[in-house]
Structures are given as C-alpha cells and as structure tokens.
Amino acid sequence: MKAAIFKGRNTIEVGERPDPQIQEPTDAVVRVVRGCxxxxxxxxxxxxxxxxxxxxxxxxxxVIEAVGADVTTVAVGDFVIAPFTYNDGTCPACRDGFQSNCVHGGAFGNGDVDGGQGETVRAPFADATLVKVPGTEGDFTDEQLASFTALSDVMCTGYHAAVSAGVKEGDTVAVVGDGAVGLSAVLAARMLGASRVIALSRNPARQVVAKEFGATDIVEARGDDAVQEVLRVTDDAGVDAALECVGTDQSIQTCAGIVRAGGMIGAVGVPLYEEFEYQTLFWKNVGIKGGVAPARQYIPELLEDVLAGRINPGRVFDFTTDLDHVADAYAAMDERRAIKSLLTITR
Amino acid sequence: MKAAIFKGRNTIEVGERPDPQIQEPTDAVVRVVRGCxxxxxxxxxxxxxxxxxxxxxxxxxxVIEAVGADVTTVAVGDFVIAPFTYNDGTCPACRDGFQSNCVHGGAFGNGDVDGGQGETVRAPFADATLVKVPGTEGDFTDEQLASFTALSDVMCTGYHAAVSAGVKEGDTVAVVGDGAVGLSAVLAARMLGASRVIALSRNPARQVVAKEFGATDIVEARGDDAVQEVLRVTDDAGVDAALECVGTDQSIQTCAGIVRAGGMIGAVGVPLYEEFEYQTLFWKNVGIKGGVAPARQYIPELLEDVLAGRINPGRVFDFTTDLDHVADAYAAMDERRAIKSLLTITR
Known part of the structure; x- marks a missing residue:
C-alpha cells in the first residue's frame, strides 16, 4: 500500500508499506478515507x-475492510472514526474512561502499528477502539468528513483540556495556544458553558476561527504581557480556567499567571518542559490536570454534536491535499501557512 | 500579656507581649481559650x-473582648473560631471561597499580627474572619473545645486535601502522611463518601486514630515499597485520589505512583520540594490540586458536624498542657511523642 513515510527531520515522503493484515482475532483492517x-x-x-x-x-x-474472528460490534463495510490511541476496553483505565492509558493500548503510527497517513491501517482491539458512524462515506459532506476526522484527536484533545479543568456554566476561560488544539479548546469551553472565552492569538486567520468557535476576547500579547492583559480584561480577578495547549515553559507560566486563586489549568500540550514549579500553583490553590486525551471516551458524544450540526470542529482544517502531496501538508503547517492539514485518501 | 515567643531554632519560651489593641475599625480582640x-x-x-x-x-x-467601630456581625462576648488566616471577605478570592488567598489577608502569628499561642490576639476583618460558635465556652466539653480548635486549621486542611482531589461517593483514597493533617484527611475522605481509605502509617498510635477516623486499610511501607503495596491491595488499579499531607519529594512521588490513570492528588503538605516532575502526572492523566486551605470557607459546615456529634476532629490532640509549658508542647511533637499538642489558655 501507499503511505507517508517519515525518513527523518524535515523529510516526509510517499512510499510503499506492506498491506496491513489481521494479526489478532480482535483486529480490524481499515481503508483510510481521511487522514491528517x-x-x-x-x-x-x-x-x-x-x-x-x-x-x-x-x-x-x-471503512472497515476486514475483521478478526473475535470482532463482534463492528463489521466489514462500517464507516468508523479511530481515536489516535487504541485500547482494549477492559482494563481499569479503560473502565474509568481513560482509554489513552490502557495497559494494553498504544498509539497509531509510531511503532508496530501503521499510521493514519496511509491507505490502510490495522486497528487493534477493533470493538473497543473504533467508533461507528451511522451511514457511509457518501452520505456526508466534505465538511462533515473533516469534522469526523477532527474527532480522531484534535477536537477530543481540546475537549479534554476543558473537561480536565472542570469548565462549567458561566466560567471565564482563557486558552493559551492558537493551534488546532487551542482552537478546539475554545469550542469545547463554550460547549461546557463558559460565558467568556479569551483566546491568546496574534494570527489573524486563527483569530477568525477562534471567534467562530465562540471566543469572546482575543489577547495578542505573549508572556508576561499576556498575563497583564488577561488580568486587565478580567478586572484583576484572573480566569476560572486556563487551557494549556502548547506545552512550553512560557505557556505553562502564562497559565499559572492568569488563573484566579482556586482555579484550574487544563493541560494538554505535551510538556516540553522538564520540570515545573508547582509551588507557584500551590500558593494560589490552583490545580492542574490533563494529559493524553482519552479520545475514545469523548468521540461518541462529540459525534452526536457533529451529526446534529451543533459543532463543526473540522473548521480547523484550512489546507487539504492528497496522500501524494503529504509533504506539502507538513510544509504548510511547518511554515504556519496552515492551521492543520487534511489528507483526502483514495485507493 | 503572656505569650509563647519563638526565639530561634529549638527555642520556644513564654514571655511578655504588648496587649493587642483595636487598630482598625474592622478589628476584634480575642481572648484565647485554646491554642495549639x-x-x-x-x-x-x-x-x-x-x-x-x-x-x-x-x-x-x-472570646471576643473588644471590637472596632465597623464590626457588625460579631460582638463582645461571642465565642469564636479563628481560621489560621484572616481575610477581608470582599476580594475576588474571598468571593470564590478561597479566603486563604485574600489580597488583603494574612496569617496569624508570623509577622504584624500576634499568634494563637498567647493570651490575646487582634483579629483583622473580624466580621469576615471569625466564625461564631453558638453558645459560650462553658457550654461545651473539653472534647468539643478540642474539636473547635481543630477547625482552626488542621481539620480544614485535611478536608481541603479531599475536596481538592474531588473525593466522592465510592472512591478509593490513599492518605500519604500520618500527622494530624493526614489523619484529618482520612476523616474528610470518609465524610465525602470514600468507601475505602488507605492510610500510610507505621506509628501504632496514629494507626489507632486513622482507624477511628474511618481508615479501612493501613499500609506501613514507605517510598517505592509503599507504592507497590498500595497497588497490590488495589489489584494494580491504584487509587482514585491520593491525599498528599507531607510535602516532601518522597511523599509526592508516592502519590504519583499510586494514583490510577485519570485520578487526582489533593496536595496540602507545604511543598519542601523545589520542583516537580509534572510529566509523570501528565502521561497518566493525573491531576494535582490543593494549597493553603481556605479554612474560613469550611469552618461553618464542619462546625455543624462537630456540634451534631458526627465528627470528632479534636481526637488528633493527644497532648494537652498550658501556656507556661508551651515548650513541652513543641518538644512532645518534635520527639514524635505526640501527634498534636493542645494548649489550654487562661488569663
């Protein structure tokens, strides 16, 4: 099969990979319709x-092309969304709704299991991992297909930031990071009832999406200036929740600076920082929670919102190409010409 | 007035301090009945x-001896509990229920305001700070007076650990630290509905109190051994919440090791550690929240529980003396002969 191949820094090429096969009776093989x-x-x-x-x-x-002998809840021909991590559905972490911490789970695309930027993928624990979309590919618009793809990771990750921070009705929330995850977090905060969402962004295209997703305020400053500006627009009260969607020292310090006493940081930016001065949070009674989003837990409810037209998370994709041009998809994001790149994959 | 005077390392003496006076119209002066x-x-x-x-x-x-001109909700003769920090009751932090972060607040006993180990204290913002007990000193047993004193800090701090960790009905909770705060946290976890509370303690006297407070399991191991033991007794699932009541590197690492994916650490041990490897928590989707307890927020509800006889948090006091023997009160705790020392103060 044809697939994107990571060959090292700055090098993504289209190449050949062995066709994924059923290896375990719980596997499915999925023909990819959209990747990103x-x-x-x-x-x-x-x-x-x-x-x-x-x-x-x-x-x-x-679309599922093959299933192992033990797969019972999904079948060949089903149209499915894959969360970015697979999970067995039975371990304590899965039962608690943290499937991304499944003891037998793993991530697609960086090891034994092929990734989503290719024609076909073997999905382990198909029953527990894959979420069926009611209908077939042809039943949906490109916009809907993009939104389904967003549920695979980015929308669920933004949602996880807001859920982890305990965002609730009437809250004032700030989102640090204006990438696709940050923008999704803006949408998520509004879904959970935040009455005010302050998006930190100095990029006009991203500001537009942030506002579409419900941001009420845009703050263009960064670092200490951003802290001062958020405090200013909240009358020195700070925000109930800061959603950390970057993962750098600066972004976490910004969050720590803008959260009110007793507030929460929802952290989903993969931490690039080695250590973290928890004392800053302790003395303010500020909490921090987050991590690798259990997308599998959120997809069913968010899918209902997409199908009902209540949310359009696929709006984060502003560059679309095909598998042959996957290198362009990376370059567009690397050069910040695109928020997020979608791949239309046909075989 | 007579008061305990801190003179430096290992030196507490009884000495003289100027009698506290009303300085601001919002002040009260309180004659101390119990300190600790x-x-x-x-x-x-x-x-x-x-x-x-x-x-x-x-x-x-x-008992209140004097009030400033602007004090309206408490009066001379009222029997009151003081939280360990005073607060104005009007700033954003106070309104959000985090009075310990009051922008005009402060702590008793380590600066401009006298402490509770003395005959009299000036209480700033008396209306907002002090909580009236219905009745007079003579209406209550020594046991009740001890429990009221526990509400000043230790019980509220243990409660804050459990509240910050979001302990709820049916949870499995572990408490790291068997000091008076840790024991109070055991009681708090049970109050919030935990069905299982694992107390980490190797001290027989503290184990007795932990069990009285509702601990269902005692783990005597420490460090990595404690992690292994808690995982063993939870069938490798880990606990929903770990309550950190020490503040050392070892105790926070123990908490990180025993919490299940997606669980919470409630942290009230004043952090002695400089930095903290948040990555460990991030990859497990574990959150951490806590800090300096807003005792003022919790005292009213916990006072009702004490008055109704539902809880007896004063049980943490196992050494009682008077102000003249305050050095003994410190020594008993320093030498771990006592969990916590109560001072009966008369003038």
Missing part, C-alpha cells in the same frame, strides 16, 4: 521529538 | 523554614 497532520507530527518533523523511520500519522477515519 | 501547635510550627522550630523572632501560633478559639 497533527501538531505533534510537526515536532517529529522538526526534530524536537523522536520518531521511528517509517509509517506516521495517528488520526484517521475510514 | 501546628506541624508547620515544628518546621520553624526545627529551622527548616524561617520564622520571625516573636509571637507564634496560628490556630485558636476564644
């Missing part, structure tokens, strides 16, 4: 984080 | 944390 590029893929691309040479990508939707 | 020694006082005593030479102690109950 994640902000974390960019970190591999830029050489900031390590990635194996080979298959890449962990977000996809597609 | 906090675990954090011990850290000053041991030279681990810095303390000014002078008045000490931040936990007390007493």
């Amino acid at each position: 590029v994640c902000g974390s893929d960019l970190w591999y691309y830029r050489g900031i984080n390590q990635h194996k040479v080979g298959s890449i990508g962990h977000e996809y939707i597609g | 020694v906090c675990g954090s006082d011990l850290w000053y005593y041991r030279g681990i944390n810095q303390h000014k030479v002078g008045s000490i102690g931040h936990e007390y109950i007493g």
